[in-house]
Amino acid sequence: MTLDPSLSFAVQGVTRRFPGVLAVDSVDLDVRKGEIHGLIGKNGAGKSVLVSMVAGLLAPSQGQIVTSRGGLTPSQSGPSRAKKLGIALVTQEPAFAADLSVADNLFMGRHPASRLNFLSPAITRRQSSEVIAQLGLRARPEDRMGDLPLETQQLLAFGRAVFIEKASTILLDEITASLTSERKDSLLKLLRRLIVEQPDLSFTLISHHVSEVMGFTDRVSVMRDGERVATLETSKTTARELADWIVGDVARTEINYTDEPEFASPPVLTVRALKAGRSLSQLDFQLHRGEVLGFAGLEGSGKDAAIEALYGLVPTYSGSIVMDGRDVRLRSPKMAQTAGVSFLPKHREEQAVIQNRSVLENAIIAGLPVLTNRLGFVRRAECEAVARSIVTRLKVKTPGLDVPIDGLSGGNKQKILLGRLSLTAPRLVLLNEPTRGVDISAKPDILKMIREDLSANAGVIMISESEEELAEICDRILIFYQGRVIRELKRGKPGFDVETIYKAIQGVEVPA
Numbered sequence: 001m002t003l004d005p006s007l008s009f010a011v012q013g014v015t016r017r018f019p020g021v022l023a024v025d026s027v028d029l030d031v032r033k034g035e036i037h038g039l040i041g042k043n044g045a046g047k048s049v050l051v052s053m054v055a056g057l058l059a060p061s062q063g064q065i066v067t068s069r070g071g072l073t074p075s076q077s078g079p080s081r082a083k084k085l086g087i088a089l090v091t092q093e094p095a096f097a098a099d100l101s102v103a104d105n106l107f108m109g110r111h112p113a114s115r116l117n118f119l120s121p122a123i124t125r126r127q128s129s130e131v132i133a134q135l136g137l138r139a140r141p142e143d144r145m146g147d148l149p150l151e152t153q154q155l156l157a158f159g160r161a162v163f164i165e166k167a168s169t170i171l172l173d174e175i176t177a178s179l180t181s182e183r184k185d186s187l188l189k190l191l192r193r194l195i196v197e198q199p200d201l202s203f204t205l206i207s208h209h210v211s212e213v214m215g216f217t218d219r220v221s222v223m224r225d226g227e228r229v230a231t232l233e234t235s236k237t238t239a240r241e242l243a244d245w246i247v248g249d250v251a252r253t254e255i256n257y258t259d260e261p262e263f264a265s266p267p268v269l270t271v272r273a274l275k276a277g278r279s280l281s282q283l284d285f286q287l288h289r290g291e292v293l294g295f296a297g298l299e300g301s302g303k304d305a306a307i308e309a310l311y312g313l314v315p316t317y318s319g320s321i322v323m324d325g326r327d328v329r330l331r332s333p334k335m336a337q338t339a340g341v342s343f344l345p346k347h348r349e350e351q352a353v354i355q356n357r358s359v360l361e362n363a364i365i366a367g368l369p370v371l372t373n374r375l376g377f378v379r380r381a382e383c384e385a386v387a388r389s390i391v392t393r394l395k396v397k398t399p400g401l402d403v404p405i406d407g408l409s410g411g412n413k414q415k416i417l418l419g420r421l422s423l424t425a426p427r428l429v430l431l432n433e434p435t436r437g438v439d440i441s442a443k444p445d446i447l448k449m450i451r452e453d454l455s456a457n458a459g460v461i462m463i464s465e466s467e468e469e470l471a472e473i474c475d476r477i478l479i480f481y482q483g484r485v486i487r488e489l490k491r492g493k494p495g496f497d498v499e500t501i502y503k504a505i506q507g508v509e510v511p512a
């Protein structure tokens with residue numbers, strides 16, 4: 001295992017398989033010392049699996065990762081080995097102990113090497129203050145980690161890797177995704193400053209943003225379907241060219257066009273000049289019964305704020321929301337439900353599944369008001385009939401109605417949650433990533449159910465990270481970019497294809 005001294009690490013013929021999935025397919029990749037290397041590709045392209053192998057969290061099925069201090073192979077891998085090689089991975093969800101202080105977290109696991117090298121609390125406090133200052137954060141070494149905003153925690157995880165572990169190969173997995181734009185800019189500028197100060201460092205930056213990669217990297221590698229399809233000098237390429245590499249040339253033929261749908265009835269929802277949270281600055285649109293409308297955009301583009309405002313989760317919104325001709329104020333989820341809105345949140349396990357409760361209870365909870373008699377007792381037989389009909393109609397695989405929902409697969413849980421959405425006969429159904437974390441076999445059933453059942457008597461709005469999925473089931477797609485809708489795509493019209501959706505989301509110019 002030898003490495004060209006100009007390189008920080010080399011991925012050589014690396015493959016990673018999971019049952020039924022070839023996540024990374026014979027990838028070769030060189031990352032140089034002193035460079036910021038972007039890694040970009042659509043969802044599921046294999047970026048995270050690749051960097052997880054470089055960080056020793058997953059062993060390659062084949063191939064090796066080589067650094068100047070040694071390598072990682074199918075038989076010799078592991079996070080502590082990667083750490084010894086000077087590799088650190090920073091992710092969106094830092095693994096900190098919420099109850100410990102910032103200083104304790106930053107120095108966790110760094111045992112004194114000798115009595116003379118003892119890390120006294122005064123030293124860890126002082127060094128923590130220095131890290132905090134380098135990152136320009138508002139925090140103190142003694143603050144409880146769990147009390148700090150996630151953004152601060154993420155930056156501290158970065159600070160630990162760079163300033164305390166002094167790693168030389170630093171992998172950043174989408175850490176810019178949830179940062180405010182000022183924080184993002186200052187972090188990316190800090191990367192450049194660090195590289196100038198320490199030319200042996202390298203940063204490998206996974207990002208979904210073409211503009212970010214164009215603005216802050218030296219070279220960029222594009223992943224598609226598990227393969228590295230290109231490595232480009234950023235200064236010699238354009239955003240358009242990069243987007244072309246990401247999408248590939250198969251996209252245009254994937255979708256079966258149908259005629260442009262017509263919706264003659266009055267709209268169920270009219271939104272005017274909606275402004276909500278930090279990210280949504282302006283939104284105007286109408287939605288009809290029977291229509292499935294996609295919201296597409298990068299994180300922070302305003303699409304999530306829009307859907308949350310429509311479910312009463314952003315009480316400070318401004319603008320007008322008219323449902324079935326009536327002006328409504330949606331200051332709380334309760335008010336939204338009363339107005340006829342149902343919502344499927346993105347974080348199913350934390351926000352929608354009732355853990356340790358049965359399939360039956362999870363299936364009927366939204367319908368309790370109509371399944372309870374005048375004395376307040378639940379009508380058991382009706383509840384069972386409702387739950388059974390959800391299970392049968394959506395082909396939910398469960399050993400019974402009374403078993404805890406926890407044992408069901410992600411796809412089967414999601415079917416239960418989607419089934420219960422229609423119990424209140426909503427006029428507007430909001431779905432945030434309905435196929436997130438769902439096994440592949442359940443996806444077609446879920447999409448069919450959205451298309452055929454949920455939209456039968458309601459207007460449906462759906463957010464999805466998958467352009468393919470949006471193009472498959474939506475009638476119309478609104479493209480959000482930097483807080484507003486920059487493009488509307490209609491089924492049956494030119495541009496209703498994966499390539500256009502992807503480029504429009506990235507703000508890369510596409511002909512209208």
Ligand SMILES: Nc1ncnc2c1ncn2[C@@H]1O[C@H](COP(=O)(O)OP(=O)(O)OP(=O)(O)O)[C@@H](O)[C@H]1O
Binds near residue numbers: 018022042044047
């Ligand atoms: N633990 C796992 N078990 C089975 N399949 C997996 C596992 N982890 C990832 N995959 C699959 O490997 C493929 C590549 O996933 P990966 O997370 O690397 O994509 P990505 O490019 O990072 O996407 P995203 O941008 O959405 O994070 C996908 O098909 C994914 O479903």
